[in-house]
Amino acid sequence: MPRPKGSKNKKKTIELSIENFDEKISSVENEISMLTDQLKTKKAELKNLLKAKEADLAAKAAQKAEEDKATIIAAVEQSGKSVDEILSMLKGE
Numbered sequence: 001m002p003r004p005k006g007s008k009n010k011k012k013t014i015e016l017s018i019e020n021f022d023e024k025i026s027s028v029e030n031e032i033s034m035l036t037d038q039l040k041t042k043k044a045e046l047k048n049l050l051k052a053k054e055a056d057l058a059a060k061a062a063q064k065a066e067e068d069k070a071t072i073i074a075a076v077e078q079s080g081k082s083v084d085e086i087l088s089m090l091k092g093e
Contacts, residue, residue, distance in 0.1 A: 076086055 076083060079086065081089075
């Protein structure tokens with residue numbers, strides 16, 4: 001007896017019980033919950049790192065300003081001129 005056309009190409013169906021679906025759904029929900037907690041932790045870590053970076057940049061800028069100030073004061077003292085004379089020279093008077 002000949003086979004009906006296309007019978008060898010039929011896909012096999014996998015039957016899952018409702019319990020299997022519930023188990024899989026529960027597993028995925030638990031995984032999502034874990035990943036959400038990890039994401040919150042990483043976001044908090046990133047926020048702290050950004051704050052630390054900002055504080056470090058501010059400290060470096062303040063240190064650079066102090067160094068520049070000390071350099072200018074040293075240059076003024078070495079020139080032998082008063083601050084008023086230097087300021088008037090800078091203004092072009």
